[in-house]
Amino acid sequence: MANQPTKPNDSDARARLAELWHNSQPSVSAYLFASVPNHHDAEDLLGQVAVAVARDFDQYDESQPFVRWAVGIARHRVLNYRRKYAMSKIVFSQETVEALANAVPVEPIRQSDFKAALKLCMGKLQTHARKAVTLRYENDLRPRHIANEMDMTPNAVSILLHRSRKALADCVQDSMEG
Amino acid sequence: MTRPDHEIDAFLEGQLTDEQARVLDDWIAADPANAAAFLHLSRTHQVLTVLGKENLVNRQTEQAIVDAFDMESDLDLLGSLAEMEASAETSQYPVAISPGTGSAKDQDITLSHALSELRWVAGKSANRLLHSKPVITSAVAAVLLIALTLFLVFSGGQDKPITDPLANTPLWDTPPQAHQPVVATLTDSVGAQWRSYDKPVPMPMGAQLVAFERYTLTHGFAEITTQRGAVAILEAPATIELLDGDNALRLHAGKLVGICLTERSKGFVVRTPSMDVIDLGTEFGVHVEGDAVVATVFSGEVELVADDDDIRLALERGQTARLSDQAGSDLTISIEQQVDQGFTQLHQQFAKTVQPLPGTGFGTKINGIDPNWHVVACNDRPFDSPQPLRAIAARGYHAVLPGSDAQWLNWDLSLSPDHPASQLKGSVSFLFRTVIDLPESMDPSQTQIAMHYAADNRLHAIRVNGERIVLEDLSKGGVLIRSTRYASVTEHLVRGENTIDFEVINFQNNEVIDGPGAVSFYLDWKLIGREMKPIDSASGSSGGSRQ
Structure with a gap:
């Protein structure tokens, strides 16, 4: 049986909402950024989802994982978005939007844990790979500029970045599972 | 269905086209595992972006x-x-x-x-x-x-802190780490002061320089030696960046003299903003000043490569090339039939006589006996006869260095039961001996032995003509298998023959870690035969002090 709906004006409920959202927001954000190719639009959708989550929190059934509920709201927003912009922007199919929503882990990885694992994994990267990743993400350089900095061809930089991202993702996954 | 790596990269970089989106869409929808992998990769990219921005925010006022x-x-x-x-x-x-x-x-x-x-x-x-x-x-x-x-x-009402224990840990200002590949060593300096990333950095003799770090020599003179033995002498102000190889550097600004007299160092590359200078076994100078690059050759020959490989030309002894690559103008190169006088003092007073020495295994076929080396004692108890050493290729856990396939010397400890060494247990010292010749032309008091070494398990001390030299670098170290260390010896050398012993520590009777019991040693070394002296006119004093 579902729990009694939570009252949004209850201070305990607000604290509970803050905690749940803090833990789940990175997963919701990851889902939106994976589902919407336009990153700016994904960012705006995240704001909309946050508002909806706060507004509708009294409808949340605590017997269900919060992240699943929040991602459900996000999924609806993305489907609305793709219906609205299907003719004017690049959007994924409904099947893909659904598949990505189903792929969100029910037990969300805390952002602090993800960051910590990623930092450790960065330390394991080889020097040239770490250099390329640093130039890409801290200095916000494109591959052709990184190529100049690292005395490589732009194509080689793209490959290096691709391999580095893949290695980091695998490393984080391993550390979470380990 | 093959993972569409190209399309995934385009997505992450915000450059997805319609066609790429269709390909990616099909792949994600085809398998829940694909969707999960894509989601995780996307989040990794997202968190990397956040970490990069956080670091920038931390830096801003x-x-x-x-x-x-x-x-x-x-x-x-x-x-x-x-x-x-x-x-x-x-x-x-x-x-x-x-x-x-x-x-x-x-x-x-x-x-x-x-x-x-x-x-x-x-x-x-x-x-x-x-x-x-x-x-x-x-x-x-x-x-x-x-x-x-x-x-x-x-x-409001939050009852748990939102903590990120590593939020304030700088990730992206990572200083050179021990695991970064060492590509060169500081082998001499006079009045040198260094900065790296705008921070002063201490650079003692033997300091190891790692790939992709940028070093600026703000004062004095310095000599660095690449892992393959090429020597670069720098005059302040100069900024260099070592590249991810063992025989190349980028000269961003300043003046450099390169010396490549050994076969292993041949091919040393000095990259500049507009031209690469590739050594072909020579002594040469390179000066970068703004858009202008000057290259001059004292002996031998270099190859100049510019304009995305469209320009390749050989520069010979006594020639100087001047390249100008100003924005908005065509790249121009002029050749002069004389050495640039701006390098003369740096070359004559700082360049040195380099005498390669027979390193371990060099010139010997794999599994062949190296005639230059023997093991002569165990725990200071001499053997009846010197034990021969076999040249081996680097094993999986040994340092792999370019220049020779057979670079380690190995002595198998499978001795007969009555051999004195077989009775020892635990940590045992073995003396690897060779004899080198110091030419009459080289003043022993002005000569040093510069060496990169590695040992299985470790090198403990060096003896020059029976005189034991304890160097701090050698007394530390533990197991030195996977990378080389640098050491310099200047004492007890004489003209003519010099007996050099290396005390290599290993563990006997399989007690510790070394499996079947073999003691191995790697050495790449040379004699450097001229003391660096400050240039009076450049330094304003005749003294100068070595660091």
Whole structure:
């Protein structure tokens, strides 16, 4: 049986909402950024989802994982978005939007844990790979500029970045599972 | 279905085309595992972006952040944030401190961190506002205000701190780490002062320089030697960056003299902003000053490569090339039939006579006996006859260095039971001996032995003509298998024959870690035969002091 709906004006409920959202927001954000190719639009959708989550929190059934509920709201927003912009922007199919929503882990990885694992994994990267990743993400350089900095061809930089991202993702996954 | 790596990269970089989107869409929808992998990769990219931005935010001053928001509404937003911060301090939106969850200071940092994150989000959106149409501006501003409201809701009554234990740990300012590949060593200097990334860095003799770090010599002179033995002598001011190879560097600015007299060092490359200088076994100089590059050859020959490989030309002894690559003008190269006089003093007074020495295994076929080396004693008890040493290729856990396939010397400890060494247990010292010749032309008091070494398990000490030399670098170290160390010896050398012993420590009777019991040693070394002396006219004094 579902729990009694939570009252949004209850201070305990607000604290509970803050905690749940803090833990789940990175997963919701990851889902939106994976589902919407336009990153700016994904960012705006995240704001909309946050508002909806706060507004509708009294409808949340605590017997269900919060992240699943929040991602459900996000999924609806993305489907609305793709219906609205299907003719004017690049959007994924409904099947893909659904598949990505189903792929969100029910037990969300805390952002602090993800960051910590990623930092450790960065330390394991080889020097040239770490250099390329640093130039890409801290200095916000494109591959052709990184190529100049690292005395490589732009194509080689793209490959290096691709391999580095893949290695980091695998490393984080391993550390979470380990 | 093959993973569409190219399309995934285009997605992450925000450059997805319609066709790429279709390919990616099909792949994600085809398998739940694909969707999960894509989601995880996307989040990794997202968190990397956040970490990079966090580091930038940490570097910026508060004023710089305010400067970025030059719209009145955004300043109002910041004002709201400041009020929130102040309110938090006065407990209007209290952050409860649970026993055992951290100090009050921790909580302040926590909230401040959360606010700074919101600032970044606000700033990012504000920058977009500046470049957006008014109608979109209003929409985004509304979202921001809602986000602010949400923040107030979420922060109110919160009973657990939002902590990121590594939030303040700098990830991206990583200083050179021990595991970064060492590509060169500081082998001499006079009055040298160094900076790296605008910070002064101590660079003692033997300091190891790693790939992709940028080093600026602000004062004095310095000599670095690459892993393959090429020597680069620098005159301040000069900025170099070592590349991810063992025989190349980038000269961003300043003057350099390169000396490549050994076969292993041949091919040394000095890259400049507009031209590469490739050594073909020579002594040469390179000077980078703004858009101009000068290369001159004292002996031998270099190859110059410029303009994306469209220009390749050989520069011979006594020639100088001057290259100009000013923006908006054609690249020009002129050749002169004389050495550039600007290098003469640096070359004559700082260049040295380099005499290669027979390293371990060099010139010997794999599994062949190296005639230059023997093991002569065990724990200082001489053998009846010197034990031969077999040249081996680097094993999986040994340092692999270029220049020779057979680079380690190996002595198998499978001795007969009556051999004295077989009775020893635990840590045992073995003496690897060779004899070198110091030419009459070289003054022993002005000569040093420079060496890169590695040993299985470790090198303990060096003896020059029976005199034991304890170097701090050698007394430390533990197991030195996977990388080389640098050492320099200047004492007890004489003209003519010199007996050099290396005390290699290993463990006997399989007691510790070395499996079947073999003792191995790697050495790449040379004699350097001229003391560096300051140039009077350049330094303004005749003294100078070695670091």
